[in-house]
Amino acid sequence: MIRFENVTKVYDPNARPALDAVNLEIDRGEFTFLVGASGSGKSTFLRLILKEDRATSGSVYVAGQNVANISSWRVPKLRRGIGVVFQDFRLLPQKNVFANVAFAMQVIGKSRSIIRETVPEVLKTVGLEGKERRMPHELSGGEQQRVAIARAVVNRPGILLADEPTGNLDPITSMGIMGVLDKINQNGTTVVMATHDDDIVNEMRKRVVELRNGVVVRDEAKALYTSMIPVVGESRRMKDASDAEIDRAQGVQQ
Amino acid sequence: MRLAFILGEIGSGLRRNLSMVISVVLVTFVSLTFVGAAGMLQMQINQMKGYWYDKVQVAIFLCNDSSTSTGCASGAVTKEQQDNLAKMLDSPAVKQYINDYQFESQADAFKHFKEQFSNSPIVDSVTQDQLPSSFRINMKDPQKYQIISETFSSQAGVETVSDQRQVLERIFEWMNGASVAAMVVAGVMIFCAVLLITTTIRLSAFSRRRETGIMRLVGASKTVIQLPFILEGVIAAVVGAVLASGTLWLVAQFWLNGDLSQQFLNTPFISSTQVLVIAPVLIALGGGLAGISSLLTLRRYLKV
Numbered sequence A: 001m002i003r004f005e006n007v008t009k010v011y012d013p014n015a016r017p018a019l020d021a022v023n024l025e026i027d028r029g030e031f032t033f034l035v036g037a038s039g040s041g042k043s044t045f046l047r048l049i050l051k052e053d054r055a056t057s058g059s060v061y062v063a064g065q066n067v068a069n070i071s072s073w074r075v076p077k078l079r080r081g082i083g084v085v086f087q088d089f090r091l092l093p094q095k096n097v098f099a100n101v102a103f104a105m106q107v108i109g110k111s112r113s114i115i116r117e118t119v120p121e122v123l124k125t126v127g128l129e130g131k132e133r134r135m136p137h138e139l140s141g142g143e144q145q146r147v148a149i150a151r152a153v154v155n156r157p158g159i160l161l162a163d164e165p166t167g168n169l170d171p172i173t174s175m176g177i178m179g180v181l182d183k184i185n186q187n188g189t190t191v192v193m194a195t196h197d198d199d200i201v202n203e204m205r206k207r208v209v210e211l212r213n214g215v216v217v218r219d220e221a222k223a224l225y226t227s228m229i230p231v232v233g234e235s236r237r238m239k240d241a242s243d244a245e246i247d248r249a250q251g252v253q254q
Numbered sequence B: 001m002r003l004a005f006i007l008g009e010i011g012s013g014l015r016r017n018l019s020m021v022i023s024v025v026l027v028t029f030v031s032l033t034f035v036g037a038a039g040m041l042q043m044q045i046n047q048m049k050g051y052w053y054d055k056v057q058v059a060i061f062l063c064n065d066s067s068t069s070t071g072c073a074s075g076a077v078t079k080e081q082q083d084n085l086a087k088m089l090d091s092p093a094v095k096q097y098i099n100d101y102q103f104e105s106q107a108d109a110f111k112h113f114k115e116q117f118s119n120s121p122i123v124d125s126v127t128q129d130q131l132p133s134s135f136r137i138n139m140k141d142p143q144k145y146q147i148i149s150e151t152f153s154s155q156a157g158v159e160t161v162s163d164q165r166q167v168l169e170r171i172f173e174w175m176n177g178a179s180v181a182a183m184v185v186a187g188v189m190i191f192c193a194v195l196l197i198t199t200t201i202r203l204s205a206f207s208r209r210r211e212t213g214i215m216r217l218v219g220a221s222k223t224v225i226q227l228p229f230i231l232e233g234v235i236a237a238v239v240g241a242v243l244a245s246g247t248l249w250l251v252a253q254f255w256l257n258g259d260l261s262q263q264f265l266n267t268p269f270i271s272s273t274q275v276l277v278i279a280p281v282l283i284a285l286g287g288g289l290a291g292i293s294s295l296l297t298l299r300r301y302l303k304v
């Protein structure tokens, strides 16, 4: 479904590459966690799938198609096959729950009757029955993220990309969101989720791809957040970790 | 569905940026009014040329009792002098340049004068012998006026040789100058209009970046994303163009063909229907400029 062949992405020629010769294949229907420290290249990985950015070298294949060969006027078609969810939900504040989800169908020309039929179904899938008329500010963070997920999957994409979808949520709410993503995955959608959330990764026991400084350092099925095979030892890990992660780690200790 | 959606987006965009949209309407209105005015002046010049060029003649004015020029020192033109001039006009040397000529007596001149100024009090203060008699010449080639002038101005009994065409040319030159000035003002105003449209579209794109970002992610086509912004600019500009056309029509209807035609009875003014020919040009110009400048702005400020 998604294949990276020797993909390198350089934003700034003077800095190290954001992705460095990444080779990876994600099959149809798989659920994959993308983990790694801040700045390790997780979001860049997702952006390349969406053709939001171009790979500096190497090829990205989505559904068998090299995205570099997709002309700009066919990029929308590529994106219709991919749903995206972000940490900050990105709902339209003036539209209610129903309208936010319907928006994704309106802009690609779906008919009113299909919208009226599909949106309640999808809202049910994400567990938001009866909340159609609520405005985003009348919802909890978890509920807002459910709306965002509903919007991402309402056009039935084959792939769902989630960039730290639980980053703003407490652990219990996060588990609820994971339940929704898992259900969507069970229905056949390929899910790729970038995350820092070790509890979730450990709980779900799915495939884990770990990036460090743009390099894939681990690719393990049914894995935990941290490798069970210690790479070189804790001191090495701390050296490579970003300041933010060190701060976070120290915060936990205090 | 998509059309309804695009229309809805345009509506909300126009409402959200109402003050900017109104200023775009006003600036295009004023600039296109100047463009239209320049066009109307050109039409008026053509109209007057067509009407007068076949009519205008070179006139050889003969001395009368009140003539003061040096050629008239011996008083009013005599019958003999007049016959001599007519003979010269018939001679092959002159004849090759002219189509025909008529003699206009003082009585004829007075009649024409009365017609021309029928509703002006000046008629009462002019008497027949104050007006000169003249030969009216239709030139084969109006440019050859100089030859006639040189041949006749020094003849006895000739007060002056005048080329009416030259007088007209001066009027046309003046009108042409006015239309060029209107074009220059229009150019500056159009530049302002383009800048304003650009800024408006930029603001509009910025204030709706959340929507357009989501549209992009869920795979809305470039057209669906951009069209509402472009049409927003185009609609504002077209409204301005329609206002400009309306204004020019009112000017033609109630000023040119009202007041002015009362004052200048012999001038063929362009009709208000003729002015309507300008309207589609203005609308296309306004809409086109707005469309192009919105498109270029979006290319820079709205990622699709």
Ligand SMILES: Nc1ncnc2c1ncn2[C@@H]1O[C@H](COP(=O)(O)OP(=O)(O)OP(=O)(O)O)[C@@H](O)[C@H]1O
Pocket (backbone or CB within 6 Å): A011, A012, A017, A018, A036, A037, A038, A039, A040, A041, A042, A043, A044, A045
């Ligand atoms: N648009 C950009 N221009 C320049 N550099 C960028 C850009 N986007 C990302 N980078 C750089 O690329 C590297 C990888 O960034 P990326 O956003 O992919 O990391 P990440 O793993 O998603 O981090 P986080 O967990 O903090 O979201 C970083 O060093 C970042 O500074």
Ligand SMILES: [Mg+2]
Pocket (backbone or CB within 6 Å): A042, A043, A044, A163
């Ligand atoms: Mg990121």
